[in-house]
Amino acid sequence: MTYRERLNHWAVIRLLPNCQRVVVDRFRSRSDAEGHAQAMRRLVTDGEFIVVFDPVGSDVEAGDRNS
Template identity: 60%
Template sequence: MTYANRLHPWAIVRLLPKMQRVVVGRYRNRSNAEGHMQALKRLMPDANFVIVFDLGDLMNKES
């Protein structure tokens, strides 16, 4: 996971058919992610979105 991605751990993910997914955006805090997700739902009402906290491989690295 890049340094920039670690600064933005909250992500909006669009759920697609056949268990596929696409990360739509990354945000520094959950509040920003929720605001953007509301806008996306207004623009694309039939699409499914979820907000996730993505630590990536940060948990796998030893200190």
């Protein structure tokens, strides 16, 4: 994970059936993430989107966190 990717702590998540989720995008500020989530809610009316704080990144393996 690059330094630039580590700066993006706010993520917009789309919730799917069966407790699955997809990271739509990551943002540096919460207000940017909220704005994007609001736009996604208007465009995809049957989708459920949430904003979460993710300091490490959900796509990082446990072994990579120490590096």
